[in-house]
Amino acid sequence: DTAVSQTPKYLVTQMGNDKSIKCEQNLGHDTMYWYKQDSKKFLKIMFSYNNKELIINETVPNRFSPKSPDKAHLNLHINSLELGDSAVYFCASSHRTVQETQYFGPGTRLLVL
Amino acid sequence: AQKITQTQPGMFVQEKEAVTLDCTYDTSDPSYGLFWYKQPSSGEMIFLIYQGSYDQQNATEGRYSLNFQKARKSANLVISASQLGDSAMYFCAMRVQTSYDKVIFGPGTSLSVIP
Numbered sequence: 001d002t003a004v005s006q007t008p009k010y011l012v013t014q015m016g017n018d019k020s021i022k023c024e025q026n027l028g029h030d031t032m033y034w035y036k037q038d039s040k041k042f043l044k045i046m047f048s049y050n051n052k053e054l055i056i057n058e059t060v061p062n063r064f065s066p067k068s069p070d071k072a073h074l075n076l077h078i079n080s081l082e083l084g085d086s087a088v089y090f091c092a093s094s095h096r097t098v099q100e101t102q103y104f105g106p107g108t109r110l111l112v113l
Numbered sequence: 114a115q116k117i118t119q120t121q122p123g124m125f126v127q128e129k130e131a132v133t134l135d136c137t138y139d140t141s142d143p144s145y146g147l148f149w150y151k152q153p154s155s156g157e158m159i160f161l162i163y164q165g166s167y168d169q170q171n172a173t174e175g176r177y178s179l180n181f182q183k184a185r186k187s188a189n190l191v192i193s194a195s196q197l198g199d200s201a202m203y204f205c206a207m208r209v210q211t212s213y214d215k216v217i218f219g220p221g222t223s224l225s226v227i228p
Contacts, residue, residue, distance in 0.1 A: 033216075040220075041152075041202055041220070041221050042218075042220055042221075043204065043218040043221075044218075045215055045216065045217075048215065056215055088156065090158060092158075098144055098145060098146045098165075098208050098209065098210045099146050099163070099165055100146075100208075101148060101160050101163055102148075102160075102216055103160065104150075104157065104158035104160075106156070106157050107156050107157065107158075109156070
């Protein structure tokens with residue numbers, strides 16, 4: 001059973017296009033996240049949602065828009081893709097307490113040409 | 114400000130030897146959690162071990178143990194009896210009570226196990 005799943009696993013697209021990444025978790029967690037991992041492997045949080053409500057929105061361009069239809073799903077839509085958006089995007093989920101571990105999806109490798 | 118520092122960008126260890134990956138953290142929060150994740154070349158993020166700020170004993174999970182020194186604000190990961198499959202990036206991370214929706218990650222340490 002997959003705990004946190006993401007689709008697609010790979011995404012290659014042209015500059016200027018709009019694309020979406022989907023994430024689903026079946027762990028019963030109340031909080032979901034999007035992270036971006038750059039080419040130097042640095043992992044940075046982008047968004048955090050708790051029970052479909054946006055909690056954290058780091059300094060991310062407004063071309064990135066998360067949407068949470070229910071607490072098991074958190075999708076990421078990216079408008080007008082730029083070369084610098086090329087990265088690995090990870091979805092994660094956890095319960096909303098300091099002791100709780102975040103569990104990650106397999107990642108989506110986005111390449112913008 | 115909360116911060117995680119991993120000062121070893123790359124490490125080598127001989128197979129079957131033990132290795133320590135360093136992690137120091139900075140927070141003024143009294144309640145926090147410390148985590149280690151492994152990222153092999155296949156890319157997935159795998160949770161390894163957790164240490165709570167109020168835990169009296171160091172955490173252990175199989176071959177992984179966490180050397181928690183609260184006064185020094187360090188949470189080093191010790192891997193015993195290294196295996197070739199341990200070659201990966203290792204990330205130290207922290208979650209604090211006042212902003213527990215956010216997990217801060219260190220820059221990672223790349224570990225290579227030599228046969």
